[in-house]
Amino acid sequence: MPHRTIRTLLAKLAGPALPLRETAAQKLRLALQLIFLALILAIGFEFRNFVSSILEGGALSRRPPGVDGFLPISALMNLRLFAFSGELHRAHPAGLFILLAIIAMSFVIGKSFCGWLCPFGLISELLYKARKLASPSLKPPPAWLDYTLGALKYIILAFFVYIIFFAMDAAAVKAFLDGDYNKISDVKMYYFFARITPLAAFITALLFLLSFFVPYFWCRFLCPYGALLGLVSLASPVKIKRDAGACVSCGLCAAACPQAIAVDKAASVLSDECTACALCLDICPAPGALELRVMGTGLKIKTRLLPFLAAFIFCLITGLAMLSGNWRGEVSDDDYRRLTVDCDTLDHPRW
Numbered sequence: 001m002p003h004r005t006i007r008t009l010l011a012k013l014a015g016p017a018l019p020l021r022e023t024a025a026q027k028l029r030l031a032l033q034l035i036f037l038a039l040i041l042a043i044g045f046e047f048r049n050f051v052s053s054i055l056e057g058g059a060l061s062r063r064p065p066g067v068d069g070f071l072p073i074s075a076l077m078n079l080r081l082f083a084f085s086g087e088l089h090r091a092h093p094a095g096l097f098i099l100l101a102i103i104a105m106s107f108v109i110g111k112s113f114c115g116w117l118c119p120f121g122l123i124s125e126l127l128y129k130a131r132k133l134a135s136p137s138l139k140p141p142p143a144w145l146d147y148t149l150g151a152l153k154y155i156i157l158a159f160f161v162y163i164i165f166f167a168m169d170a171a172a173v174k175a176f177l178d179g180d181y182n183k184i185s186d187v188k189m190y191y192f193f194a195r196i197t198p199l200a201a202f203i204t205a206l207l208f209l210l211s212f213f214v215p216y217f218w219c220r221f222l223c224p225y226g227a228l229l230g231l232v233s234l235a236s237p238v239k240i241k242r243d244a245g246a247c248v249s250c251g252l253c254a255a256a257c258p259q260a261i262a263v264d265k266a267a268s269v270l271s272d273e274c275t276a277c278a279l280c281l282d283i284c285p286a287p288g289a290l291e292l293r294v295m296g297t298g299l300k301i302k303t304r305l306l307p308f309l310a311a312f313i314f315c316l317i318t319g320l321a322m323l324s325g326n327w328r329g330e331v332s333d334d335d336y337r338r339l340t341v342d343c344d345t346l347d348h349p350r351w
Helices: 003-012 022-056 067-069 070-084 093-109 112-116 121-133 144-167 172-180 183-192 200-213 216-219 224-233 252-256 280-282 301-323 335-342
Strands: 237-242 288-294
Touching: 022 067, 022 093, 022 121, 022 183, 022 280, 022 301, 067 070, 067 093, 067 183, 070 093, 070 172, 070 200, 093 112, 093 224, 093 301, 112 224, 121 200, 121 216, 121 288, 144 216, 144 224, 172 183, 183 335, 200 216, 252 280, 280 288
Parallel strands: none
Antiparallel strands: 237 288
C-alpha cells in the first residue's frame, strides 16, 4: 500500500467521523492517548518479565508499581480502609493513587480520563471510526438501548460499592487486603490474559465486535469505572455551555459527539456520558456558540489546554505518591515466590 494511502487511512481513523478542521486540541488528545497506551504496554511487558523471573527461581526483576492500576477491587478496598481508618495498605498502594487521580480528573474537567487517557476509550473510538469508514450508512443503535443496557454499569458499580463500603466491616476489608489472594492479585490478573481460557477469549472477541457496531459498547454499558467517573463528573464545575443566540443550529456538534449527546439542544451539557473530548467545541463553526466554562465564573477554558490539565492532574497525584514513598508495594519477594507457585489454587475469598 502506498505511503500516502496509509497516511490518509490513519488520518481518517485518528480524526472524527465528520470533516473537522485540524486543531491542536485533537492532535494533542490523540498523542496523549497513544503515549498512555504505550506506557501501559511498557508496564505490561515489564510485569511479564517480573513474573518470568519468579518462575525461573533466580533474583526477581523490577516489578512496575503501575500494574496496580489494573486491580480496581484492591484499590476500592484500600480507599475504604483509608477513608474510615486513615491507614494506607502497603500491598498495592499505587492502585489507590491511580484511582484518586482519575477521580480528581473527572471532578475538575469532567469525565476526562475516559476521553484523554483511557486505552479502552481509545480502542473503542478507533473501532467505531473504522466502522464509519467501512459502512457510513449504518444507523446508530436505537435510543432505548441506552435506557436499558445503560443501567448495567451502574448496577455493577452499586454491587461493588455495597459489598465494600456497607456489607464488609473494617476488619473484613483489612483481612482481604492482608490475605494471600490480594498479595498476588496482580499475578492472577496477568495469568488471566497470558493463559486466557476459550470462554474469556470468546467474550473479549464479542466485546470487540459489539464495539465495532455499537459505539463505545464497553464504556457505555459495562464499565463500572466509567459509571463512577460519570457520576463524579456531574459535580464538576467545568461544563460545556451553549449560547442559543450565537448558535446557528447546524447540528454539527451533536453529530460529532461520540456519545450521541444532543449538544445542539442543551443550554449546558449535563451528561454522565460526556468525556470532555472537545470534538463538539472544535467543530462548532459559530464563534462563541459553544464554550467550556467554569460554572459561576466568567472563566473560559481553551480546548488546547485540556490535555495539559488532564496530564497535570494525573501526574500530580501519582507523582506525590512517588515522592512521599507511597507508590511501591511491600509484598515481599518470598511471598511472590511462595504464592505464585500455588496461584491457581488461590480462590477469591468470600465477602
